[in-house]
Amino acid sequence: EISAGEFKAKCLKLMDNVARTHEPLVITKHGKPVAMMVPVMPEPATPLFGYMAGTASVRGDIVAPLDVEWEAESEA
Structure with a gap:
């Protein structure tokens, strides 16, 4: 879990972490x-x-x- 304020400050790093670990991240507001x-x-x-x-x-x-009769079969 991470607070919305901390998530805002570390968003890109957290996205990389979720992509690397394949673990979901819960974002909280006021707990x-x-x-x-x-x-x-x-x-x-x-x-x-x-x-x-x-x-x-x-x-x-x-x-x-x-x-x-196809043309290919006829003698021309």
Whole structure:
């Protein structure tokens, strides 16, 4: 715990300490807790493998030949 007045005087140093130790800091006013400074925890990175799983859908027959002749198949 730290008083609001002391917090004001040492704010930047206290922020560094919270970031380094990962310990929250309670700030008091007239002896009563009024705020809490907590460290920001980085969110775990989303793995790239499988992150799009379940988002695609197949519509129709993707294996059957098309009834359209492609230019690449024709002799020019």
